[in-house]
Amino acid sequence: MTDDELTASRRDILKTGAVAGVGLGGGSGVLSTLQPADESGEAVDQVTSFLGEDQVVKTACGPNCRGDCPLDVFVRDGQIKKTEQQVPAASEFKRGCTLGISHVQRAYNAKRLKYPMKRASWSPDDPQPGARGEDAQFERISWSEALDLVAEQIQTTKGEYGPESVYWHAGSGSQGTSGYGRLKQLVGGIQDSFVYGIDTNVGQGFNRITGEGGVFMPPTNTVEDWANADTLIIWGSDIFASQFQMDAEWILDAKRNGAKLVVVDPMYTNTAEKADLWLPIRPGKDTHLALAMMNYIFENEVYDDTFLRQRTNAPALVRVDDGTLFDPTRVSDNPPDGGIVVMNEETSEPNVVGAETGGPFALFGEWTIDGVAVRTGLAALREQASEYQPADVAEVAGLSVADIKTAADWLATRGAGGILPAYSVGRYLYGHVFGQAYATLMALTGDYGRHGNVHAQHPSYGGPSLQTGDWGNPEGGVSLDTYGYQEILSLLENGDPVQPRFLYGTNSNMLGNQFPNRERWLNAMESLDTIVWADMYHTPTTQQADIILPAAHWFETEDVLGSDHHPNIRYREQAHEPLWEARDDYYIMAGIAERLGHGDKFPDDKREVLDRFVQNDDRLSWEQLRENGTVETDETPTVAYTDAFGTESGRITVYDDDAPTEKGPGLPDEGISLEVPEPLEARTADDWEAQNEYPLVFMQKHSKWRIHSQWANVPWLREVNREPQLDIHPKDAEQRDISDGEYVLVHNDRGSMVVRAKYNEGIQPGLVNTDQGWWAEDFVEGHYQDPISAETADVGRTFAFYDCRVEVERAAEEYQSNQYTQDNPRGTAGSASGGD
């Protein structure tokens, strides 16, 4: 409520009151909310015919599924009626999923956040953080009051405790132009980052030895090129469930062209069902398998020797005594930057060579140079791989020897190959070693820089980035200290090195989704005096907030968006104004900026900002965006890794002489150095200390019914996927006297949850699974994050969601009757109860 509105409503109420008291002055005298059309000037949202013409609004979906799907929204009489996939300018990227076409139920969810609110027990002078939680009560406040409070709290917090006590948190829940990044640079403070903390294992392992990519999935050939693959290994990803709207179809194209599809997964998934060869691996044994495949490749000499000589440091000479690379200056007075010493087989002399240089270099062998014993890096790798005979690994990993060999053989000998991991293997504590292992495996088979090579389950496109000028880096902005998520917890708990006091959170339902060991976070957050949260829905995370800001649904905003995963720049036309008092995030940011003296950096009208983007980018015109919804960017299918690698040598370091030493649970105190891939395991290890007490490994896979925790509150989807369940093999269930459909207690020494058991013949005995993304209120008791440790390893620094062991037992009788089994589930469960 703005002040104006308050005045208006007060006047209206008095008018109505007067009517009730003194009699009806006229036909319309009882009206306050309604008014005669002739007084309203231009009729707004006038209902004409219900069968009126559809207006097709071009817009776009924008969660973190990487689909970047352009959508058509059909609006009739001012209301959104349905959503369809839009045919974009680059039409082969027409896409959209069950979730995208369910948006009408997100926009019109009766439990959307409607008005700004503050926790009733919170006040600037007496924040009472202990009163947060399930029982917290809220009261509606006006936008001006809410923004005043946020701005004042930022000011006071900075004044009292210094700028680093202002903590900015953003998840990945929404794409769009909000000005969030701009504002935080103008205001200062600290920020958190996925780097490190969440899903940063596989990518960093790959990056360490290739110098390519970051901590998430590495670059890969664009999807149009996937059809050229001869072998595809989907490793720990259910792409046909989690990315079926976009990347899965290209896999089928490859298959139709004759590619062999291998799926490595402990669960018989939608994706495993499509495989020519399914490797039902035991949880945590992925690096073992990669090494066994390398073993096969060495033994059968089916490695790509040309590639190894030219583009990797396989021929680099390594000192036998300390494992370091032989010093180039001992061979050449003027060695090239990053040059490696190799043994020239023709001259039997050591040479120093730079990047991208092949030649008759020995791949194996031992020599003594200047009295120093050396061997090749590849020899060290081969020695490591020799420890992982397929027969042994088959036993450890629960696989057949023949299948291991077939997978390796297909990858090495059938032509262009690809390995498509996702983030799952990185959800083990030491999952980065798998990143190193598969990057190394693909180096052996020469699968970089060729048509048909695939290195990740989703491709990235650089072209459709928006050219936003200085929008992301405003003049006068400061850079903020960044802490990985795994560090934030200790900041909150220990105040070291800084103690956050004020938190602005957006695009995120971390307490409902990606913060392991939930109780620890809830306690740690009591050190915050003020928590401000912007969202479309009331999530388990906004329940912890002191000030709640209702954000607009995507269809209620106007925006211009790049696309990371297909060559279309997308336009969002506004389907209608935000409902109730929800607001575009931009207006929230601009409102705070104005109050903090940065109003000049945020034009009143967001359109002005978008206009700058469009004017700034030769490829774009408003006309084209509005007409088509998308603008195709000029990109031809690209092959990744055609140039020198980003490592110091420009080569893939199949032998990493500069390897870090990993330390953490299950490892010797001195740690393990990772020159070559070494399978490291924590809780999945066969000899893990608590494995008898907690024998089952607990995984939380992505499902096709949610993107992270979004869409959990959509009735159409809840009709099919009603409640959190535990996939459990009937064998494991029967051992525990658990019948199909009974409620079970899943627990370990950290926490527990109660969910319904779902017999699944396709899940490996010894493994259980609850799909991720359920909200706290969806559980009969507890939450799937409760049993998961928030501990991270020295090198990995990544939350290990799947590195979790639990025991499962039939839940107590009182839980067998609950919100899902009672006749009237309204309010706690069922389709409309919310929860994301």
Place this chain on the structure above:
Amino acid sequence: MTENTPTATDHSTGDPRPSIADTFGTLAVCWREPSEGWVDAIESGRFEWLDGVETFGDLDELRVEYTRLFIGPGRDQCPPYESVYRDGADSDDLGPVYGPTTQAVARWYDEYDLRLRDSRSAPPDHIATELEFAAYLSANEDDSVLEQFLNEHLREWVDQFVAHLRENDPGPFYRALIRRTTEAINS
């Protein structure tokens, strides 16, 4: 105004029975969010006939209660919109806002050339807006029209709405309001 427009309550003569339009008009006010102006209206004594409405107590507390029951954000909320109780997949689930019944209500308003003062702030099938419209109909149209509107709308959902509300522990003011509202629309 038609011939048989009900007359207003005449407090000076002490007639305790308000007109139907007054009743619905007053109920509409009571279902709006409490504010200072709202308190003034309630305290003016004009609503005395509405037993229990003066039991609202402290305004701040009532606003917290109103937020909890009708705005959210938590699980206790009972969104006061018709479509939520009529357009869901089944009667046990909360349906959407802006459902087909919302359209149907909007058509009634349209038929009488009435518009929402602020069309975007809330869907038109808010209980207060429907009651206000019922007041308008009773002031301006034959009883049969009001009956038709009540039958097509308020009587179709208010029982479910208040049942849901009762499950979420309303205080004395809203308990009284529920009682008076269901009496009014069902009489």
Place this chain on the structure above:
Amino acid sequence: MGQAWNRVLTVGGDHVDTPEGSYPEDGDGGTLEMSYQPTACQHCENAPCVKVCPVNATFTREDGIVEIDYDKCIGCRYCMAACPYNARVFNWEDPQHVPEEGTGDVEERPQGVVEKCTFCSHRVEEGLDPSCVVNCPADARIFGDFDDENSTVSKYVAEYDTHQLLDDKGTDPKTYYIQGEMSPGRPWKGKELEEELDEEPTAEEPADVTGDESVSGAAANPTGGDD
């Protein structure tokens, strides 16, 4: 969600998205299998539902779509008993869509009538693909004119193994299930598929199915989809 005109069944375990069979022990010998079967009205050539309707409310249109005249339907449900595909549902409840015209997309079905998938005849008449085809994320559904040998459906059925559900019953459904390794289908109006199946692109304009003898739907079974 109201009435289900279209269900995607998991052919496998007892639960959605679960297989049946045994998990391979030590990597060997498993028998797990799972697939999906989208099941809606099959629009049979010899539709038993049409034959049993005492009041001729269920009828086969000129173009082959089996439809129901809701004004005629007396709700005896004989057609539901006769349908071997369990494709029909009875409207037990009052219509949920209060505006009398229906949703604006499909007409209102009053309480007490039987309803089912219409192949989105209201869209087909406008030259559009049925909604399930347009919205299938996996492009697993193809719709078109089976009398037109150049249509996408015709080409798919010609190229791949197909089967009809319960073909021993002689109902001759106009819905074909395609098997084999294949690219996802493309909607009727796109020309990508024609380019893929034979080297020469064919005419872009969609065939006029409404005037033709039969309209056909096909669901490419192995390409996934959702349940």
Place this chain on the structure above:
Amino acid sequence: MTEESRPHHEPIPEWDEIADEILEGCGYDPDLGKRMAEDAIKIANGELTEQEFHERYHEEVKAEFGTDDRPTKPEGFDD
């Protein structure tokens, strides 16, 4: 396959129960509905002609529904 949506007539004994369920309380003769349903499949299978089907049930349908507008009516069929 998910229980609630298994196609019926396969196996037939199960269909019998499902048909009973469908027709229970339909307001018309459930037995007639079941017999007609089974025979309608026989037409599709070629075990029965439309004419035979029409004639077999004509009297019963007329008695039950007061009319027989089935499309199976043979040419020149006389009520």
